[in-house]
Amino acid sequence: MPKYISIAKAILRYIQDNELEADDKLPSIQVLAEQFDVNKNTIVSALNDLERQGVIYQVRGSGVYVRGNNRKGYINLLNLNGFNSILSQFNIDSKVIGFELMEANEEIAENLKFDLSREDEEHRVYRVYRIRYIEGRPFCVEESFYAKAIIPYLSEDIASGSIFKYISQDLNIDIGYADHYFRVAQLSQEHAEYLNLKKGDPSFYLESVMHLTNGKPFDFSKIVYHYQEAQFFVQGTNTQMGY
Amino acid sequence: MPKYISIAKAILRYIQDNELEADDKLPSIQVLAEQFDVNKNTIVSALNDLERQGVIYQVRGSGVYVRGNNRKGYINLLNLNGFNSILSQFNIDSKVIGFELMEANEEIAENLKFDLSREDEEHRVYRVYRIRYIEGRPFCVEESFYAKAIIPYLSEDIASGSIFKYISQDLNIDIGYADHYFRVAQLSQEHAEYLNLKKGDPSFYLESVMHLTNGKPFDFSKIVYHYQEAQFFVQGTNTQMGY
Numbered sequence: 001m002p003k004y005i006s007i008a009k010a011i012l013r014y015i016q017d018n019e020l021e022a023d024d025k026l027p028s029i030q031v032l033a034e035q036f037d038v039n040k041n042t043i044v045s046a047l048n049d050l051e052r053q054g055v056i057y058q059v060r061g062s063g064v065y066v067r068g069n070n071r072k073g074y075i076n077l078l079n080l081n082g083f084n085s086i087l088s089q090f091n092i093d094s095k096v097i098g099f100e101l102m103e104a105n106e107e108i109a110e111n112l113k114f115d116l117s118r119e120d121e122e123h124r125v126y127r128v129y130r131i132r133y134i135e136g137r138p139f140c141v142e143e144s145f146y147a148k149a150i151i152p153y154l155s156e157d158i159a160s161g162s163i164f165k166y167i168s169q170d171l172n173i174d175i176g177y178a179d180h181y182f183r184v185a186q187l188s189q190e191h192a193e194y195l196n197l198k199k200g201d202p203s204f205y206l207e208s209v210m211h212l213t214n215g216k217p218f219d220f221s222k223i224v225y226h227y228q229e230a231q232f233f234v235q236g237t238n239t240q241m242g243y
Numbered sequence: 244m245p246k247y248i249s250i251a252k253a254i255l256r257y258i259q260d261n262e263l264e265a266d267d268k269l270p271s272i273q274v275l276a277e278q279f280d281v282n283k284n285t286i287v288s289a290l291n292d293l294e295r296q297g298v299i300y301q302v303r304g305s306g307v308y309v310r311g312n313n314r315k316g317y318i319n320l321l322n323l324n325g326f327n328s329i330l331s332q333f334n335i336d337s338k339v340i341g342f343e344l345m346e347a348n349e350e351i352a353e354n355l356k357f358d359l360s361r362e363d364e365e366h367r368v369y370r371v372y373r374i375r376y377i378e379g380r381p382f383c384v385e386e387s388f389y390a391k392a393i394i395p396y397l398s399e400d401i402a403s404g405s406i407f408k409y410i411s412q413d414l415n416i417d418i419g420y421a422d423h424y425f426r427v428a429q430l431s432q433e434h435a436e437y438l439n440l441k442k443g444d445p446s447f448y449l450e451s452v453m454h455l456t457n458g459k460p461f462d463f464s465k466i467v468y469h470y471q472e473a474q475f476f477v478q479g480t481n482t483q484m485g486y
Contacts, residue, residue: 023458052295057420059457067420067458074424077477177300177310180477181317184427184447184470202445202470204427214302215266215310227427227445234320234423234477 004045007036015066026064054235074233091135098129099156108145111209111220122149128159131194138195140225150218176213182206195226202227247288250279258309269307297478317476334378341372342399351388354452354463365392371402374437381438383468393461419456425449438469445470
């Protein structure tokens with residue numbers, strides 16, 4: 001990991017530990033450099049990184065300020081993967097309602113970039129079907145497919161906890177980036193029952209494809225959120241808008 | 244603008260001009276450095292920037308590859324501001340159904356960070372209420388409030404086109420970042436009529452606060468999307484997950 005990334009994480013921890021809020025000012029670059037015992041260039045790179053993450057904003061000639069989600073109860077969509085850690089202030093449970101090792105169908109193969117015509121390729125996936133609860137209330141129904149070629153082992157027991165933590169910490173797999181596709185839909189009878197809602201009620205429907213750092217997709221998930229429980233937050237960044 | 248940012252934009256144009264698709268490989272850093280006549284460090288910085296934007300991914304020891312929205316018809320939420328340019332392959336129209344200069348109420352003041360107790364502060368906002376059409380079909384109903392202190396002039400005529408373009412190009416204002424809050428809701432009678440839907444139908448409800456580069460919010464928008472017309476895409480990035 002480049003030095004500036006570890007410094008960026010350290011500055012983020014500093015913000016959290018000091019409970020800095022939106023628009024609070026950070027110490028100067030000079031002071032941060034002394035505090036973290038690195039040169040100013042490293043601080044500048046770390047701050048640029050944090051700006052890209054939407055953690056801070058920099059005002060030329062004035063200083064560096066904390067950005068922030070000013071609204072409580074909104075989930076940061078770009079942090080969905082670390083679901084358990086992000087919502088750590090809440091009590092999160094998972095109930096596994098389906099678990100199997102199966103052959104990928106066309107939809108799964110397309111999202112995980114399997115070539116179904118190749119017989120020498122592993123096309124099996126672990127299918128994990130879970131209801132997730134927040135403070136005991138049904139929050140979402142999640143159907144995930146993990147490529148066995150990348151995630152060699154999963155169990156119902158592991159799936160009842162944090163799969164993300166298992167993959168990153170126990171299997172020590174480098175999780176890269178995720179693509180999220182979402183839309184609004186009407187609940188099916190089955191999903192409605194799991195979420196204690198009515199068929200036809202609105203729902204937030206998310207499909208995510210998670211990749212390793214080398215670009216290989218390893219997880220395709222379809223998640224149906226309870227429309228009254230789930231609210232989302234996304235921070236745009238400077239340069240994304242400039243392009 | 245730092246050199247590497249302009250090079251990042253040039254590489255993005257190269258990707259677009261050559262119609263590179265997801266997982267296509269970019270030329271080597273050496274070749275890019277020669278092509279753009281800059282040193283390799285600048286290329287490395289530009290590529291890191293593009294990786295943060297979700298434009299490319301880098302595989303150590305292998306090369307640089309194009310990421311991509313593999314699904315057509317999805318709107319990149321993080322590019323919502325340049326709405327007209329992003330959906331440029333479609334025919335976009337706006338019909339202004341309300342336009343006024345008004346005093347901010349508490350909700351607007353909170354989002355635009357006005358201090359209503361200060362009498363010397365400008366608390367007026369331009370309210371623009373529009374229906375937006377994609378290929379002639381109602382796509383969303385958008386109610387926006389622009390701080391007059393920052394956007395000194397707006398007109399119904401300007402609002403019938405791209406306000407974003409007017410602000411960034413004509414007023415030459417540096418648009419910074421946006422915060423997006425969204426949830427699923429049920430349509431009101433009024434919105435249902437504008438969108439040719441029924442009261443109670445699902446809707447994607449987005450609130451956005453746009454800021455200048457100095458962190459000042461200047462636009463608070465509430466947008467109700469047609470649930471059958473709007474599908475969204477968000478690219479997560481490596482380091483956001485790592486934090």
